[in-house]
Amino acid sequence: MRTGVILLGLSVLGAISVCGGAATLQASTFTPDPGETIQLWVSGAPVGAEFLWDLNGDGAADRVTQAPRLQWAVPQGVHTVGVEVRHQGKVIAAIEALIVADPYIACWQTISISGNTWEVEVTFRAKTDLSAPGLEIEIPAGWGVEVLDPGNLTYKIKGGIYGFWATELHPGDELGFRYRLYPVSSGLSFVFSGKASGVVGRRYYTVPIAGVVSP
The missing domain is CATH 2.60.40.2430 (Agglutinin-like protein, N-terminal domain, N2 subdomain)
Known part of the structure; x- marks a missing residue:
């Protein structure tokens, strides 16, 4: 099974998890092949939350979704990926992880x-x-x-x-x-x-x- 990180003993079959506040970031893999489409999703967020996805580590949101799920075709290279979870105008979680898409x-x-x-x-x-x-x-x-x-x-x-x-x-x-x-x-x-x-x-x-x- 291709996995990345399991944090705080939380195990999700076929996924990795990173915890931040009340929410958990999960991904199908942290080490995809270049160009491979992976799944990113947040669990534990309240209904009505908004998700701001930073896919290049510059601190700015590249995508904003109302659903806690995102598909991403990962370019070759090292990517600092973050998601900020907002609810009722407040940031309730900010989670950051490293995804490495390498051919070797x-x-x-x-x-x-x-x-x-x-x-x-x-x-x-x-x-x-x-x-x-x-x-x-x-x-x-x-x-x-x-x-x-x-x-x-x-x-x-x-x-x-x-x-x-x-x-x-x-x-x-x-x-x-x-x-x-x-x-x-x-x-x-x-x-x-x-x-x-x-x-x-x-x-x-x-x-x-x-x-x-x-x-």
């Missing part, structure tokens, strides 16, 4: 809360033949990290997690890596950031890790 690599993260910690599972899926797949994951300042399952990733932790798999992948092959973030002090917020890489042909190639931007 799909990499996304699944996030769940356990107490005051965040457990993150990163999935790397090849869309073409590649070698030396790798990850670079930033660790937010003030947060600690614990690797739960390296998934055979050779890695080091120094201001972030840096590693690679000594293997070759073919289209559809997947690898995984799982870690936990925990706050060193209370009241900290953070933004997820990282990239996946591999050697495609003879070229070193990178893409951002898709999914939630800020929980």
Whole structure:
């Protein structure tokens, strides 16, 4: 199943979810092929709400709908997508996520809360033949990290997690890596950031890790 992020333990079959306020943004995938049409929709919004969709991350609404659903043919590239939910003239939710439409690599993260910690599972899926797949994951300042399952990733932790798999992948092959973030002090917020890489042909190639931007 092609998925992106599951946040706060909310699982939707064939979809990913990002929570913001009382509403939840769902998508059929965060890692579509270039030009693929995906489904975006908001659940949990009240009747009569209005939805302002920002599809290029510039802060301006590209589409405004009365229905909580949108189809979008995703151009190749990295897209910061946001939706603002308004009801009775007030903004009740603002949700933002990263969609990466790439022909070579799909990499996304699944996030769940356990107490005051965040457990993150990163999935790397090849869309073409590649070698030396790798990850670079930033660790937010003030947060600690614990690797739960390296998934055979050779890695080091120094201001972030840096590693690679000594293997070759073919289209559809997947690898995984799982870690936990925990706050060193209370009241900290953070933004997820990282990239996946591999050697495609003879070229070193990178893409951002898709999914939630800020929980």
